[in-house]
Amino acid sequence: MELIMEALQIREVGKIKEIKKSIARIVGLKQCMIGQLLEIASGVKGIIMGFSDGEIIVFLLGKIENAKVGMAVYSDIKPFTIPVGYGFLGRVVNALAEPIDGNGPIARGMKRIATYVDKEDLSQESEKRNPVFRQAPSVLKRVPIDQALETGNLIIDAMIPIGKGQRQLIVGDRMTGKTTLGIDAILNQKNKDVICIYCCIGRSYASIQKVLEVFNRHEALEYTITVVAHATSSSGEQYISPYTACALGEYFMDRGRDVLVVFDDMTKHAWAYRQLSLLMERPPGRNAYPGDIFYVQSQLIERAGRYSPEFHGGSMTFLPIVDTIQGDVTGYIPSNLISMTDGQIYLDTGLFNRGARPAIDMGLSVSRIGNKVQYPAIKELSAMLRLEYLQYNELLKITRFKSNVSAEVGKRLRYGEVLVHLFGQENNKPYTLAEQVILLYVLKRNVLNDLGQGEMEYVKQNIFEFIECSAPECIEEIERTKELTDSIKGKLDERFVRFFKARERSGEFE
Numbered sequence: 001m002e003l004i005m006e007a008l009q010i011r012e013v014g015k016i017k018e019i020k021k022s023i024a025r026i027v028g029l030k031q032c033m034i035g036q037l038l039e040i041a042s043g044v045k046g047i048i049m050g051f052s053d054g055e056i057i058v059f060l061l062g063k064i065e066n067a068k069v070g071m072a073v074y075s076d077i078k079p080f081t082i083p084v085g086y087g088f089l090g091r092v093v094n095a096l097a098e099p100i101d102g103n104g105p106i107a108r109g110m111k112r113i114a115t116y117v118d119k120e121d122l123s124q125e126s127e128k129r130n131p132v133f134r135q136a137p138s139v140l141k142r143v144p145i146d147q148a149l150e151t152g153n154l155i156i157d158a159m160i161p162i163g164k165g166q167r168q169l170i171v172g173d174r175m176t177g178k179t180t181l182g183i184d185a186i187l188n189q190k191n192k193d194v195i196c197i198y199c200c201i202g203r204s205y206a207s208i209q210k211v212l213e214v215f216n217r218h219e220a221l222e223y224t225i226t227v228v229a230h231a232t233s234s235s236g237e238q239y240i241s242p243y244t245a246c247a248l249g250e251y252f253m254d255r256g257r258d259v260l261v262v263f264d265d266m267t268k269h270a271w272a273y274r275q276l277s278l279l280m281e282r283p284p285g286r287n288a289y290p291g292d293i294f295y296v297q298s299q300l301i302e303r304a305g306r307y308s309p310e311f312h313g314g315s316m317t318f319l320p321i322v323d324t325i326q327g328d329v330t331g332y333i334p335s336n337l338i339s340m341t342d343g344q345i346y347l348d349t350g351l352f353n354r355g356a357r358p359a360i361d362m363g364l365s366v367s368r369i370g371n372k373v374q375y376p377a378i379k380e381l382s383a384m385l386r387l388e389y390l391q392y393n394e395l396l397k398i399t400r401f402k403s404n405v406s407a408e409v410g411k412r413l414r415y416g417e418v419l420v421h422l423f424g425q426e427n428n429k430p431y432t433l434a435e436q437v438i439l440l441y442v443l444k445r446n447v448l449n450d451l452g453q454g455e456m457e458y459v460k461q462n463i464f465e466f467i468e469c470s471a472p473e474c475i476e477e478i479e480r481t482k483e484l485t486d487s488i489k490g491k492l493d494e495r496f497v498r499f500f501k502a503r504e505r506s507g508e509f510e
Contacts, residue, residue: 012075016040017055022064022234023279026056026073035133037080040073041066045096047080047236049280059236059276061096081129082244084251089195092212092226095237095244100228130247132240136302143308148373149260149317152188152430153181153358154439155423158382159389160345160365163373164258165306165315169337171322171329172347177358178321180427181345182262183211185319187218188430189260195252196224197261199245202238202268205230214428235279238272246303249316256312261304265321266297270333287332294336301340329364343367357424362389375433375482381440385419392416411449418448421456434478435464441484441492447500458503466502467495 014028024046026038038046038058044067046058060067082097083106092101099106145163162168170178186196198215200208208228215221225248229241242263249259263269270293277290285291306315320341322334327349329335338344343366352359371379395412399405405413422443425431431439442448442463448456468475474491478484 012077014056014073014075016067016069016071016073019060019067019069020279022060022236023276024058024060024067025052026058027054029056029073029075031077032056032075033077033079035080036075036078038073038075041068041071046073047240049276057280059239060234061236061240062234064234064236080132082132082247083128084130084248085128088225088248089223090221090225092228093244095227095229095233095241097227097244097248128251130251132243132247133299134247134250134303136299137305137307137311141307141311142305143313145306145315145369146373147306147315148375149185149194149258150188150192150433151181151185152432153184154425154431154436155358155360155362156181156345157374157431157436158378158423158440159362159386160343160360160367161369161371161374161378162317162319162343162367163369164317165304166343166367166369166373167301167304167318167320167341168367169320169322169341169344170347171324171334171338171344172359173324173327173349176347176349176352177427178323178347179207179211179264181347181358182264182319182321183214184428184430185260186215186224186262187220187428189223190218190220194223194258194260195249196220197227197245197249197259198224199227199242199261199263201229201241201263201265202231202233202272203264205232218428235272235275238268239276242266242269242300246300246316250303253307253314253316254312256307256314258314259316261316261318263318263320265323266337267321267323267333270297289332293333297336298340301337342369356420357426362386363393377433377437377478377482377484378440380484381437381444385440388415389419392419414449415446418443418456421453422448422460432479433482434475437478437484438464438467438492441489442496445493445496447496459499463496463499466499467492470498471495 012029012031014026016024017027018025032048034048034050036048038048040046043063045061047061048056048058050057087106091099091103091106094100145165147164149162149164151157151162156162170181172178186198189196198211208230212226215224227241227245229237245261249261252259270289273293273296274289278284278288282290301318301320304316304318307313320337322337324331324334329346346361346364347359348361351361396416399409399413422439439460448459451459471491474488477488
């Protein structure tokens with residue numbers, strides 16, 4: 001007779017002494033550590049946050065209504081880890097990396113994601129787990145950021161360039177288009193070998209569904225992981241979700257892949273941690289936030305970066321989003337995050353109300369990586385754009401109430417109007433590199449200055465398609481070399497002449 005012996009598992013057992021909303025106090029566990037995951041009941045887990053007078057303070061995750069005083073709590077003395085791998089691509093998961101999209105368990109090494117999988121043996125992937133609270137890579141493992149991350153947004157790629165491994169904050173009041181910038185950046189990574197993670201923190205279920213519909217419509221789900229802790233989730237899940245998203249991204253970064261993570265938004269994350277801290281009876285500080293709120297968010301933001309070739313050369317780029325109140329960027333949480341990141345994109349409510357899309361204030365927006373990561377073609381064409389854009393805004397303020405201006409001032413105002421119109425962009429329609437180069441070259445050649453608003457819009461919508469049909473080799477060369485050679489300039493000039501002559505004959509500009 002063959003005897004089958006099951007593996008023995010030794011675990012400590014404690015019990016719940018008290019529950020306050022999503023905070024529980026546990027007694028009876030002698031060996032445990034902060035950040036450790038505990039199993040409480042079916043569908044309920046907890047993470048150790050601190051110790052007090054022989055008690056363990058944990059915040060609850062999952063269906064916290066199932067946890068009751070007196071229930072047994074199990075500990076296996078292991079750090080908090082989550083499963084990771086390529087099987088998460090295209091899936092929607094919660095803060096514990098458990099699927100919540102109704103498509104069954106996470107499958108490992110699926111055929112439908114073969115284009116995003118490297119040569120590793122996926123049969124070994126099922127056992128892979130990453131720690132949720134992981135130390136940021138040391139300086140010795142990092143290299144300077146020198147590769148561009150294309151967002152598909154003309155004004156960002158031309159004047160506020162973002163590099164792979166950068167941390168660029170998106171800041172502004174509610175309903176100014178912050179989420180749209182993050183989503184468009186994800187949509188633009190299609191066929192660019194970049195893994196994307198969208199982390200939703202504290203948003204409504206309806207808004208999450210809209211985002212998923214956009215991903216599905218633009219075929220972005222196949223390279224995107226969505227981590228969700230919606231508004232009805234517990235404070236613990238909203239607090240832990242960005243760390244989960246980061247751990248999922250680090251799996252790909254460790255394998256030499258490029259990752260883009262959008263945190264939407266960090267204001268809700270700070271609120272969740274403040275609520276947890278007050279329930280744990282920790283002393284409140286400024287705006288009732290605990291004293292360690294800066295450390296809590298900075299240890300997350302610091303995990304972005306670019307690895308050196310000795311460590312496979314992967315990168316992870318962060319686009320955290322934060323809300324301001326009435327445009328006040330000096331608020332506690334916004335100013336904290338500005339000091340942690342490598343630049344910020346500031347969206348202004350006044351610009352948004354005047355119809356600017358995107359409503360980016362160039363006076364307060366900056367990228368500390370600068371034009372070091374820009375492609376040569378974009379770098380050449382956008383060298384003076386920022387200065388010209390800011391000068392136009394200042395000149396507009398001065399001449400707003402003047403009826404008569406000089407011819408020189410009128411010319412500069414007209415150029416500024418063309419600049420603003422050119423940078424206007426529809427939601428969820430990112431530009432390719434070739435489209436950006438052509439639009440910026442049209443601007444540089446001053447062919448739009450004498451056209452009306454409708455005529456400029458026609459050129460903007462149709463010039464790329466005309467060149468793509470009449471000179472596809474020109475588009476291919478721009479995408480391949482990322483440069484604007486004299487040969488390409490000559491071909492573009494010739495096509496511009498043909499385009500405008502054809503439009504004049506058809507009466508488009510009459």
